[in-house]
Amino acid sequence: MKGFIIPVLLIILAPFIGGLVHGLERIVRARMQRRIGPPLLQPFYDFLKLAGKRKMIVHSAHAFLGIMHFVSLWFALALLLLGGDLILVIFLHLLSTSLLILAGYSTRSIFSHLGANRTAISILAYEPVLIILAVSFYLVTGSFETAAVFNYDKPLLLEMPLAFVALLLILPVKLKKSPFDVAEAHQEITGGTEIEFSGIFYEAVYTAKWLDYVFCYTLVYLFAGNNILLGAALILFTFIYVNALDNSSARVNYKQMLRFSLAVAFSLAFLNLILNIVI
Amino acid sequence: MGKQYEIPLGAQHISLLEPLHFKFTTENEKIISTDANVYYVHRGIEEACCTKFKFRQVSFVVGRVCGLCSISHSTAYSQVAEKLVNIEAPLRAKYLRMLVIELDRIHSHLLCLSHVAENAGFEALFMKTMQYREFSMEMLEAVCGNRIQYDFSIVGGVARDLKAEVAGMILQRLKTFLPQLDELVDIFQNNWTLSLKNKGAGAITREAAMRLNVVGPFARAAGLAIDVRNETEDLLPWKEVGFEMVTDTTGDVYARNMVRLRELYISIRIIRNIIASLPESALVTETKAFPDGEAVVRLEAPRGELFYYAKGNKTQMLERLKIKAPTFSNVAAMVEAFTGNEYGSAPAIIASYDPCLSCTSR
Amino acid sequence: MNKIETSVDSLKKDIGAFYKPDLHHFMVMNAVDLGDKIELQWFFCNYAFPSAVTTFYTLISPDTEVPDISDIVPSAWVAQAELADLMNINIENTKKGFVLEPDFESGPLRKKK
Amino acid sequence: MKLAVYRKKSPWILHYNAGGCNGCDIEILACLGPKYDIERFGMINSGNPKQSDILLVTGPVTKRSRERLVEVYAQMPEPKVVVSCGACACTGGVFRGMYNCEGGIDQYIPVDVYVCGCGSRPEQIIDGVIKALDILERKTLELEVSVRLKKVPVEENGQVNRREVAAKIIHTQHTYE
Numbered sequence: 006m007k008g009f010i011i012p013v014l015l016i017i018l019a020p021f022i023g024g025l026v027h028g029l030e031r032i033v034r035a036r037m038q039r040r041i042g043p044p045l046l047q048p049f050y051d052f053l054k055l056a057g058k059r060k061m062i063v064h065s066a067h068a069f070l071g072i073m074h075f076v077s078l079w080f081a082l083a084l085l086l087l088g089g090d091l092i093l094v095i096f097l098h099l100l101s102t103s104l105l106i107l108a109g110y111s112t113r114s115i116f117s118h119l120g121a122n123r124t125a126i127s128i129l130a131y132e133p134v135l136i137i138l139a140v141s142f143y144l145v146t147g148s149f150e151t152a153a154v155f156n157y158d159k160p161l162l163l164e165m166p167l168a169f170v171a172l173l174l175i176l177p178v179k180l181k182k183s184p185f186d187v188a189e190a191h192q193e194i195t196g197g198t199e200i201e202f203s204g205i206f207y208e209a210v211y212t213a214k215w216l217d218y219v220f221c222y223t224l225v226y227l228f229a230g231n232n233i234l235l236g237a238a239l240i241l242f243t244f245i246y247v248n249a250l251d252n253s254s255a256r257v258n259y260k261q262m263l264r265f266s267l268a269v270a271f272s273l274a275f276l277n278l279i280l281n282i283v284i
Numbered sequence: 285m286g287k288q289y290e291i292p293l294g295a296q297h298i299s300l301l302e303p304l305h306f307k308f309t310t311e312n313e314k315i316i317s318t319d320a321n322v323y324y325v326h327r328g329i330e331e332a333c334c335t336k337f338k339f340r341q342v343s344f345v346v347g348r349v350c351g352l353c354s355i356s357h358s359t360a361y362s363q364v365a366e367k368l369v370n371i372e373a374p375l376r377a378k379y380l381r382m383l384v385i386e387l388d389r390i391h392s393h394l395l396c397l398s399h400v401a402e403n404a405g406f407e408a409l410f411m412k413t414m415q416y417r418e419f420s421m422e423m424l425e426a427v428c429g430n431r432i433q434y435d436f437s438i439v440g441g442v443a444r445d446l447k448a449e450v451a452g453m454i455l456q457r458l459k460t461f462l463p464q465l466d467e468l469v470d471i472f473q474n475n476w477t478l479s480l481k482n483k484g485a486g487a488i489t490r491e492a493a494m495r496l497n498v499v500g501p502f503a504r505a506a507g508l509a510i511d512v513r514n515e516t517e518d519l520l521p522w523k524e525v526g527f528e529m530v531t532d533t534t535g536d537v538y539a540r541n542m543v544r545l546r547e548l549y550i551s552i553r554i555i556r557n558i559i560a561s562l563p564e565s566a567l568v569t570e571t572k573a574f575p576d577g578e579a580v581v582r583l584e585a586p587r588g589e590l591f592y593y594a595k596g597n598k599t600q601m602l603e604r605l606k607i608k609a610p611t612f613s614n615v616a617a618m619v620e621a622f623t624g625n626e627y628g629s630a631p632a633i634i635a636s637y638d639p640c641l642s643c644t645s646r
Numbered sequence: 647m648n649k650i651e652t653s654v655d656s657l658k659k660d661i662g663a664f665y666k667p668d669l670h671h672f673m674v675m676n677a678v679d680l681g682d683k684i685e686l687q688w689f690f691c692n693y694a695f696p697s698a699v700t701t702f703y704t705l706i707s708p709d710t711e712v713p714d715i716s717d718i719v720p721s722a723w724v725a726q727a728e729l730a731d732l733m734n735i736n737i738e739n740t741k742k743g744f745v746l747e748p749d750f751e752s753g754p755l756r757k758k759k
Numbered sequence: 760m761k762l763a764v765y766r767k768k769s770p771w772i773l774h775y776n777a778g779g780c781n782g783c784d785i786e787i788l789a790c791l792g793p794k795y796d797i798e799r800f801g802m803i804n805s806g807n808p809k810q811s812d813i814l815l816v817t818g819p820v821t822k823r824s825r826e827r828l829v830e831v832y833a834q835m836p837e838p839k840v841v842v843s844c845g846a847c848a849c850t851g852g853v854f855r856g857m858y859n860c861e862g863g864i865d866q867y868i869p870v871d872v873y874v875c876g877c878g879s880r881p882e883q884i885i886d887g888v889i890k891a892l893d894i895l896e897r898k899t900l901e902l903e904v905s906v907r908l909k910k911v912p913v914e915e916n917g918q919v920n921r922r923e924v925a926a927k928i929i930h931t932q933h934t935y936e
Contacts, residue, residue, distance in 0.1 A: 031798075034407075035796075035798060035799075037408065038407070038408050038411035038412070038793060039411065039412075039415060039793045040411065040793045040796040040798065040799070041796055041798075041799045042796075042798060042799060043798050043799060043800075043801045044801070047768075047769065047801050050765050050768040050769040050801055051769040051771075051801070053762055053765035053769075054762070054765045054766050054768070054769040054812070055810075056762055057762035057763065057765070057766065057838075058812075058836045058837070058838070059836040059837045059838075060836075061809065061836045115289065115290070115291055115292070116291075118289075119289075119291070119313070119627075183405050183406065183407070183477070184405070184477040186405065187628065190405065190628070191298060191405075191806065192298060192299040192402060192403045192404075192405060192631045193299070193627070193628055193630070193631055195297070195298055195806050195807050196807060200807055200809070201809065202809070202810075203809035203810055203836050204836055207809075207810055251407075251408075252407070252408040253408065253475070254406065254475070254476075254477040254478075255401070255404040255405050255406035255409075255475065255477040255478040255480070255481045256404060256405025256406075256477075256481065256628070257477055257480050257481065258313075258481075258626045258628035258629065259313070259628065260626075261480055295824065295827045296773075296775050296808075296827060296831050297806065298804065298805075298806025298807075301776065301781060301784045301785070301788070302776045302779075302781055302784065303775075303776055303777070303778065303823075303824050303827065323728075323744060323745045323823060324778060324821060324823045324824045324827075325776075325778045325779075325818075325821060325824070326745050326746070326778075326821060326823065326859050327778060327819065327821055327854050327857050327859050327860050328754060328857040328858040328859045328860065329854075329857065330732075330755065331754050331755055331857070331858060332854075332856075332857045336856070336857075344853075345853055348780050348782075348852075348853050348854070348877075349780065350780055350781060351779075351780040351781040351782025351783070351784070351785060351878055352781050352782075352785065354780075354782070395785060395788070399788075410792075411792060411793050414788070414789065414791070414792030414793065414794075415792060415793040415794065417789075417792075418789070418792070418794045421789070430878075431786070431878070431880060432782040432785065432786065432878045433780075433782055433877055433878055494667050494668055495667050495720055495721075496720055496721045497671050497672045497673075497719070497721045499671075508693075509693075510671065510693060578647075579647075580647055580689070580699055582691070582699075589673070591673050591674060591689070593674075593676055593687075593689070595678060603678065604676075604678045604679075606674070606676045608673055608674040612674070612724065612725075613673070613674075613721065615721075615724045616720065616721035616723065616724055617721070640781065642778075642779065642780045642781050645745070746822075746859070747822045747823055754858045754859075
């Protein structure tokens with residue numbers, strides 16, 4: 006029973022944890038830029054403020070798709086933490102992103118369309134690597150279930166180091182950080198798909214970003230097996246790496262991103278897969 | 285053939301400081317043609333200068349044409365008015381004008397560079413450049429009394445003197461700024477992702493620059509050596525204080541950044557030479573004459589050649605004042621240089637033109 | 647300032663004979679209202695001798711159609727469009743409305759009668 | 760739970776230049792930099808009208824930018840405040856009375872805080888925004904209650920006469936608590 010309580014607690018608290026991570030990240034980024042930065046609870050202040058704003062919607066389907074994006078992402082996260090099938094988790098995650106893309110296409114704003122286009126392209130950049138990662142996990146642990154990974158007694162990092170590097174390379178795409186934040190690209194398309202959301206409906210998209218943090222860092226944690234200390238160390242390392250990369254690079258365009266992630270990250274993951282098969 | 289999208293950029297957009305509207309026709313995010321609307325900021329200053337303000341007041345009004353290069357505008361106007369009333373500014377006033385113009389150039393170029401960095405998605409470099417830029421704002425405040433809108437140059441001379449302790453402070457701050465500038469050059473030159481974004485983007489050839497009469501760092505980056513400071517005219521003795529032409533060859537965003545950064549070294553040298561050899565004389569040449577005849581003046585503002593034409597009729601009011609701002613000459617080339625680039629680079633390209641539309645439309 | 651007089655008919659011929667893209671730099675086109683006539687000016691300067699400004703000028707009446715020089719000097723369309731609006735003169739191939747809004751009386755720089 | 764308290768802690772800024780000289784705009788940019796760092800108050804330069812709370816406007820309203828100004832203002836969801844930065848945005852400044860200027864943004868949209876100066880210093884702008892936050896907190900949700908038609912629509916030739924209906928709507932005054 007004890008092994009059941011922690012995932013459920015994590016699932017319920019996921020938005021709070023994600024918000025805290027986001028707040029911490031804003032402080033870390035500000036300190037890296039020699040600024041003071043906002044308070045730690047700033048994302049929650051934003052959340053509560055947005056709840057009190059007037060609700061303006063473009064059309065009801067658009068708002069509904071935004072909320073469903075949040076809900077389905079939470080489902081994907083729940084399944085990941087409860088030890089579900091990794092392939093299913095990845096495809097649920099894909100579903101939630103597709104809902105956001107649909108929302109982006111459903112308005113008439115050109116920036117929203119461009120954002121949806123670019124989100125679709127970034128899916129193309131990171132999704133193959135995630136699938137190969139899932140297959141590698143299967144080859145090592147003998148099961149697609151994440152429960153098997155959580156209970157695996159050796160750190161997976163040592164068995165599939167190249168896959169971890171590949172994951173590190175695609176994380177900026179997923180978390181929308183420079184140099185691969187083409188889907189959000191504030192200076193080019195002012196937020197892309199989220200441009201037409203406002204008030205409480207923007208909150209859904211904003212909170213979904215927090216869930217994405219928890220989702221990504223859980224993926225990182227998978228590499229530690231059942232070693233909690235190593236997992237925490239990996240998460241901390243990834244956190245600092247992502248922010249340092251964000252602060253030391255400009256945004257590349259989507260073609261360069263696609264080329265880089267398919268040529269480097271994908272081939273690293275594939276090489277790792279072959280090594281796992283051979284050994 | 286893909287589907288063609290029309291992407292509007294402006295009049296309100298986060299990557300733009302001022303209202304400016306571009307309409308890009310794109311195919312798979314590649315820009316095919318561009319349409320520009322640059323006259324959002326037209327206020328009618330030329331008319332007001334000839335009907336509402338006396339000719340001595342106009343130097344304060346033309347400073348408000350543009351907040352970034354207000355000293356260039358008021359200096360250029362002061363010079364053209366001095367030509368009309370047949371006086372010459374004292375030598376010390378000329379040196380002080382050059383000092384403030386160069387300080388202003390440092391702040392303007394650093395602002396442009398930080399804006400390029402932000403529009404390229406490099407937030408940390410934006411913050412760094414803005415931090416280093418603050419010193420020039422503080423120095424301008426110490427010399428002129430205001431962070432922007434200096435009202436320093438008046439008809440006949442300058443309004444304030446340079447105190448010895450302020451001069452010492454400038455030299456000291458320049459000493460701390462120099463290693464910071466080296467650091468910026470290093471980042472702009474060697475950062476890999478920034479060069480992916482900047483190299484080859486928004487390029488213009490030397491021939492096209494000549495054909496379209498481009499001025500300023502935009503032209504110098506393409507290899508066209510045009511700089512009004514290179515003239516040996518007696519209006520402002522640039523060559524005495526160590527001016528040197530900076531040019532590059534490729535004409536893309538990267539070259540424009542490099543030209544701006546290298547010009548900063550020249551500006552620092554000029555400021556040091558001015559402070560070292562500041563002549564003693566009066567600050568203002570007094571006269572009671574009224575403007576008569578017509579005159580033209582050219583001056584190198586941070587963005588390029590500034591041109592003033594004035595005509596007087598022996599009264600307090602001018603007959604005609606024509607202002608040609610640097611960006612005005614560049615509009616035609618700006619529209620052309622987008623073609624063939626990614627839409628993703630467009631904000632960085634716009635920032636690298638360093639457009640000043642309040643100058644252009646007045 | 648080196649002033650050369652020209653006329654509306656011979657303008658394109660004169661500028662075409664004078665202007666060399668690799669030698670001359672077109673700065674701006676200007677107009678001054680002299681009451682019943684308008685003085686049009688075209689300013690050029692030389693890359694090699696930058697302090698020498700050459701001006702072509704001509705006097706026209708307000709309803710004359712001015713030839714378009716943008717086939718000789720490609721960047722001249724900006725200056726022409728601005729002047730057509732602000733001075734309310736007719737320039738060949740130039741539409742009004744580039745600077746001013748349609749609801750505004752044209753020619754704000756003209757002398758008030 | 761009173762949500763109005765949190766408006767004060769997370770104001771998102773939208774900046775629009777309605778025809779100024781760029782002086783105040785670069786000072787707003789300087790506010791974002793490390794020396795003044797307005798992000799420590801939770802402010803973000805959001806650039807998207809639909810997600811902003813504070814509209815920072817600079818410059819006298821020129822004839823071509825006035826429609827964009829009103830449009831940007833209308834796209835922002837309530838509660839919202841408007842801060843006019845600089846002498847030109849407040850009264851028209853040196854440009855007052857020029858033929859293409861309207862002289863002050865309060866001719867078109869309601870202004871809550873006027874920040875003086877030519878150009879406004881970053882300290883002044885931050886001070887003005889902090890003042891605007893107090894006003895933002897006091898704005899009530901009554902602003903967003905849509906006005907219902909009290910009377911039966913007038914039918915004329917089988918069609919609703921919208922102009923007459925609009926004339927008969929009783930406008931409710933926005934009130935502060």
